[in-house]
Amino acid sequence: MAQQKQEKDTATAPDLADVVQWIKEEIIFGRLRPRERLVEEELSERFGVSRHLIRAAFADLQNMGLVNRRRNKGAMVRDFSAREVDEIYEMRSVLQREAAMRIALPAGDDLLEKLEAIHAEFSSAVENEELQRVCSLNNEFHFTIFNAANNQYLSDMLQRIWTETLGIRCYAIGDPVWLKRARGDHAQIIEALRNGDQEQLVKLVDAHIWPALELYKRAHGGWHDTRRAAAE
Amino acid sequence: MAQQKQEKDTATAPDLADVVQWIKEEIIFGRLRPRERLVEEELSERFGVSRHLIRAAFADLQNMGLVNRRRNKGAMVRDFSAREVDEIYEMRSVLQREAAMRIALPAGDDLLEKLEAIHAEFSSAVENEELQRVCSLNNEFHFTIFNAANNQYLSDMLQRIWTETLGIRCYAIGDPVWLKRARGDHAQIIEALRNGDQEQLVKLVDAHIWPALELYKRAHGGWHDTRRAAAE
DNA sequence: TGCTAATGAATTGTCAACAATATTGTTGTT
DNA sequence: AACAACAATATTGTTGACAATTCATTAGCA
Incomplete structure (x- = not known):
C-alpha cells in the first residue's frame, strides 16, 4: 500500500x-x-x-x-474551496463506509492483534505528543482496517483521498481534544470488529471522520470562497 | 470534465x-x-x-x-489480472450507484432534453457503425448523468475509472448485441429519470455495466493470472 | 555440457544550457 | 494623474548530450 x-x-x-x-x-x-x-x-x-x-x-x-x-x-x-472540501468528505464517507461494510466479521485474531498493537503505540505517541508518529500510526491503523475489506482498488482510492485530505486532517492531529477522542474511537472500532457488529462498525468508522473536518472549517473561520482550480 | x-x-x-x-x-x-x-x-x-x-x-x-x-x-x-478486473468493477458499481442515488428526481427538462439529444446521436452512430463516435457519445451520455449527481469529486473518480476500464469496455463497443442492448438501456434510464423512479434508476445504471465485463472475460477465455503490478 | 563472469548493446535517468513565456517596472504621452 | 507601449527581469518549457542501469550474448572454465 x-x-x-x-x-x-x-x-x-x-x-x-x-x-x-x-x-x-x-x-x-x-x-x-x-x-x-x-x-x-x-x-x-x-x-x-x-x-x-x-x-x-x-x-x-x-x-x-x-x-x-x-x-x-x-x-x-492546492487550496480547497469550501465546496470542494465538502464534496471530498462526502466521498470519503461513502468509501470508508463501503470498506467497513465489506470486512468479513467477526475479524480474525491476527487482524485484531495487529490493530491492538498499532493502537497501543498510537496511545503512547499521543501521550508523548509525538505528532509525526501519531499521524503515521493513525494512517497505519486505518489502512490495516481498509485493507481488510479485501479490495485493492478500494484501498487505492482511499489512499488517494487520504493524501489529498492530509492538509485538512492534520489540523486535528495537533488538537488534544481530537486526539483523545480519536483514541476512544479506535478502541470502540476494535471492539466492534471483535464482536462482529457490522452495523456498529460502519457507524463508528463514519462518525470518526467528521470532527477533523469541523476543526478545519472552524480554523478557516470566515471563509472566502473565491478560488477555483482551473485547468488552463 | x-x-x-x-x-x-x-x-x-x-x-x-x-x-x-x-x-x-x-x-x-x-x-x-x-x-x-x-x-x-x-x-x-x-x-x-x-x-x-x-x-x-x-x-x-x-x-x-x-x-x-x-x-x-x-x-x-497495463494489463489487468482477473482479480483486478473484478475489484475495479465492484468499485465502478459502487460509485455509479452512488451517483444515481444522488441525482435529484424527477430530472429537470434541460437534463432530459440533453440526454435525449445525445441518445438520438448515439442511436444513429450505432446504426452507421461509427464506433469511435459510439464510444465518445456513450461517454457523454453517462457523464451527463453522473454530473447531475452534483459532486465534482465523484465525477472525477468515475472519470478515472472510465479511463482505466477503457480497454475492457471497448471490447463491447464492437459487439452488435451489446450495442443494441445499450441503446435500450439508455432509453430506459431516460425514462426512469423522467418518472422520478430513483430505485429503478439505480438498478438500471448498475445493471448496465456488467454485460461489457462478461464480454471481456469471455474474450480472454482461458485466463492466465500471471502478472502483478510491482512498485519497485 | 552446464554454469558463472565478462562484455557490449539497448534503454532509461540526469544534467546544464538555451528558448519561450509571463510578470514586473519604466518611460512617454495625453 | 491615468494610461499605453515598451523594456527588463524572473520563471517556466524544451532540447541535446552524457551518465547509469539493465538485459542479452558470449567467453571462460570446471
Whole structure:
C-alpha cells in the first residue's frame, strides 16, 4: 500500500520519491501554505537537487491533488474551496463506509492483534505528543482496517483521498481534544470488529471522520470562497 | 470534465496533452497491446516529438492507470489480472450507484432534453457503425448523468475509472448485441429519470455495466493470472 | 555440457544550457 | 494623474548530450 522508501538517507542520492516526500511534508506541516507559489529553482536550491527533479515531483504532486499547475505559470499549493472540501468528505464517507461494510466479521485474531498493537503505540505517541508518529500510526491503523475489506482498488482510492485530505486532517492531529477522542474511537472500532457488529462498525468508522473536518472549517473561520482550480 | 483540447492540429506544436491522447488512443484501439513494452525513443520517433514529452506522458498515463512503470526498466501497457478486473468493477458499481442515488428526481427538462439529444446521436452512430463516435457519445451520455449527481469529486473518480476500464469496455463497443442492448438501456434510464423512479434508476445504471465485463472475460477465455503490478 | 563472469548493446535517468513565456517596472504621452 | 507601449527581469518549457542501469550474448572454465 503506502509505498514508503525503505532505507532513506543511506548516503544514496536523492530520488524522485524523496523529493516528492519532502515537498509533501512541507505542505502537510504548513511550511508551504495553500495558494503559495512553488518556484522550481527556489526548491531546487533548498533541497539541493536539480530543477529537473523538482519539476517531475510537481507532476506527481499534481496527480496526488496536492498542487495545481498551469502552463507557463508554475505550481502552487492546492487550496480547497469550501465546496470542494465538502464534496471530498462526502466521498470519503461513502468509501470508508463501503470498506467497513465489506470486512468479513467477526475479524480474525491476527487482524485484531495487529490493530491492538498499532493502537497501543498510537496511545503512547499521543501521550508523548509525538505528532509525526501519531499521524503515521493513525494512517497505519486505518489502512490495516481498509485493507481488510479485501479490495485493492478500494484501498487505492482511499489512499488517494487520504493524501489529498492530509492538509485538512492534520489540523486535528495537533488538537488534544481530537486526539483523545480519536483514541476512544479506535478502541470502540476494535471492539466492534471483535464482536462482529457490522452495523456498529460502519457507524463508528463514519462518525470518526467528521470532527477533523469541523476543526478545519472552524480554523478557516470566515471563509472566502473565491478560488477555483482551473485547468488552463 | 473530460478535458479535451479544443483545436487540435492547427499547426501548433504538439503538446503534452496531445501526446498523452495519442498514446491513450493507441492503447485503447489495440495498436498497443497489454503487457507490450513502451520504448521512449521508438514512440519519440513515431510521433515526432522529443523523448522528454514521451517520458512526461508516461508519468501521466501511469497516473491514469493505463501503463505500469518500473525504475530503469521502462513502461508497459497495463494489463489487468482477473482479480483486478473484478475489484475495479465492484468499485465502478459502487460509485455509479452512488451517483444515481444522488441525482435529484424527477430530472429537470434541460437534463432530459440533453440526454435525449445525445441518445438520438448515439442511436444513429450505432446504426452507421461509427464506433469511435459510439464510444465518445456513450461517454457523454453517462457523464451527463453522473454530473447531475452534483459532486465534482465523484465525477472525477468515475472519470478515472472510465479511463482505466477503457480497454475492457471497448471490447463491447464492437459487439452488435451489446450495442443494441445499450441503446435500450439508455432509453430506459431516460425514462426512469423522467418518472422520478430513483430505485429503478439505480438498478438500471448498475445493471448496465456488467454485460461489457462478461464480454471481456469471455474474450480472454482461458485466463492466465500471471502478472502483478510491482512498485519497485 | 552446464554454469558463472565478462562484455557490449539497448534503454532509461540526469544534467546544464538555451528558448519561450509571463510578470514586473519604466518611460512617454495625453 | 491615468494610461499605453515598451523594456527588463524572473520563471517556466524544451532540447541535446552524457551518465547509469539493465538485459542479452558470449567467453571462460570446471
